[in-house]
Amino acid sequence: MSEFVEECRREWKRLRVPDPVANEMAADLAADLAEADAEGASAEEVLGSGAFDPRSFAAAWAGERGVIQPPSPTAESSGRRSRLPAAIAAFALITIIGAVLAILAAPSHPARLAFASTFRPALGVVVPSPFRLGGPPRIARPGLRGNVPPRLRFFGPPRIGRPRVSVVVPQPGPATRVFAVAGNDSGLNLRRIGLLLLLAGVVGLVLSTLYGSPWGNPNRRSRWHAA
Amino acid sequence: MASGERRRTELLRGVLDLCLLAVMQEGPAYGYEMTKRLRARGLSIVGEGSIYPLLGRLEREGLVETYRGTSNGGPPRKYYSASLEEQRTLAAGVSEWRAARDAVDAVLGLVEAEVAP
Numbered sequence: 001m002s003e004f005v006e007e008c009r010r011e012w013k014r015l016r017v018p019d020p021v022a023n024e025m026a027a028d029l030a031a032d033l034a035e036a037d038a039e040g041a042s043a044e045e046v047l048g049s050g051a052f053d054p055r056s057f058a059a060a061w062a063g064e065r066g067v068i069q070p071p072s073p074t075a076e077s078s079g080r081r082s083r084l085p086a087a088i089a090a091f092a093l094i095t096i097i098g099a100v101l102a103i104l105a106a107p108s109h110p111a112r113l114a115f116a117s118t119f120r121p122a123l124g125v126v127v128p129s130p131f132r133l134g135g136p137p138r139i140a141r142p143g144l145r146g147n148v149p150p151r152l153r154f155f156g157p158p159r160i161g162r163p164r165v166s167v168v169v170p171q172p173g174p175a176t177r178v179f180a181v182a183g184n185d186s187g188l189n190l191r192r193i194g195l196l197l198l199l200a201g202v203v204g205l206v207l208s209t210l211y212g213s214p215w216g217n218p219n220r221r222s223r224w225h226a227a
Numbered sequence: 228m229a230s231g232e233r234r235r236t237e238l239l240r241g242v243l244d245l246c247l248l249a250v251m252q253e254g255p256a257y258g259y260e261m262t263k264r265l266r267a268r269g270l271s272i273v274g275e276g277s278i279y280p281l282l283g284r285l286e287r288e289g290l291v292e293t294y295r296g297t298s299n300g301g302p303p304r305k306y307y308s309a310s311l312e313e314q315r316t317l318a319a320g321v322s323e324w325r326a327a328r329d330a331v332d333a334v335l336g337l338v339e340a341e342v343a344p
Contacts, residue, residue, distance in 0.1 A: 024305065029279070031302045032259035045266075046259055050277035057277055065283035 004043065005030045007054035008061075016069035017062045025061060085208040092204030099197030106191040236276070244281050245320040246270060248313050251291065257304035258282060282307060290316050 005026050012022040036046045043051040050057030062068050239246075250256065250264040258279055262272060272278060285291045290313045295303045309317075 025279075027302065028258060028305050031304055032257070035259055035301070045271070046262055046277075047279070048272045048277040050279070057279070060280040061277070061283050063283075064280040064287065066287045 002030065004033065004047075004051070004054050008058035011055045011058035012062055015059060015062055017067050018069070021062075021065070021067045025065075085211045088204055088208035088211070092201045092208060094201075095197050095204060096201035099194045099201055102190055102194035102197060106189075106194060239270075239272075240276065242320075242324055243272075243276070243278070244285060245317060245324060247278060247281055247285065248290065248309065248317040248320070251307060251309045251313070252317075255294075255296075255306040255308035257298065257306050260298075261307070285313075 008029065009022060009026050012025070017025075032046055033043060036043070047057060050060070059068075246265060247261055250261050250268070253264065256264060261278060261282075265272060265278075282291070286293055286307070290310060291307045292310045294306055294308070296306050298304050
């Protein structure tokens with residue numbers, strides 16, 4: 001009998017029935033079961049079919065009394081939701097920092113990133129950049145300068161006769177190598193990339209701020225209005 | 228569950244609250260005391276749903292009034308007593324039950340007469 005009551009208590013606790021109500025129901029149930037037991041009546045005579053399923057019995061009783069605390073629809077997801085704007089903000093800040101560094105590191109002459117196929121070293125190709133504004137994409141010609149090892153090639157327009165300083169970044173990847181090439185006629189503009197990253201970072205920061213504010217989050221907005 | 232028991236359960240489900248309200252007319256009673264009153268009138272809830280959820284619903288709907296009291300020196304119990312609203316609900320429920328019973332009897336009564344020896 002007491003085991004049945006304890007099982008009911010556990011179910012009421014799980015259903016967040018207020019303690020005073022749960023205590024009252026448990027006390028009444030225990031007293032009724034004890035009286036029935038003293039009279040030789042079975043639990044089924046007191047509880048009906050509920051005697052075989054204490055959890056369902058407890059849930060039905062509390063539900064019909066209207067004492068089950070409904071779970072907050074946002075309680076479970078509020079933690080997740082609150083972490084999302086923070087993650088976006090952190091990412092935006094990192095992006096902004098990276099953008100500022102890229103802008104500061106950019107030389108007065110725009111540097112570009114070029115991609116060359118390692119499988120065709122004699123025909124290095126400067127990939128046309130979507131950020132490049134002027135002129136059609138150009139095919140660069142590989143060449144050698146000074147003590148640069150043969151495998152490190154630089155790319156530049158053949159019509160410019162002055163020596164060009166190339167920063168060669170060999171990548172371990174099998175397909176491509178990335179070159180930062182001094183010049184101004186093709187490739188990705190580091191300053192422009194920095195500016196775009198800065199813009200993306202600012203947009204991300206604004207979005208994360210809006211998402212975390214009462215105006216950007218419907219749940220927070222409803223709570224704000226309710227308050 | 229046999230079909231006969233299932234039918235009995237279905238029939239009782241619709242009127243068990245009226246039965247509880249009816250036994251409360253005798254006076255305030257706690258849960259098990261109402262079970263005993265039902266049994267004394269020939270209605271056992273063995274195998275049926277418990278009366279406790281029903282009492283909870285009646286309480287929530289304001290059809291019964293409750294208070295805590297002792298019974299024969301026993302532990303404090305929650306007593307259920309009839310409210311004014313309960314009287315109206317019981318009267319309306321009994322009227323509906325009788326109408327339904329008469330309608331069903333009008334159909335099944337003929338069948339019973341044919342089957343009876």
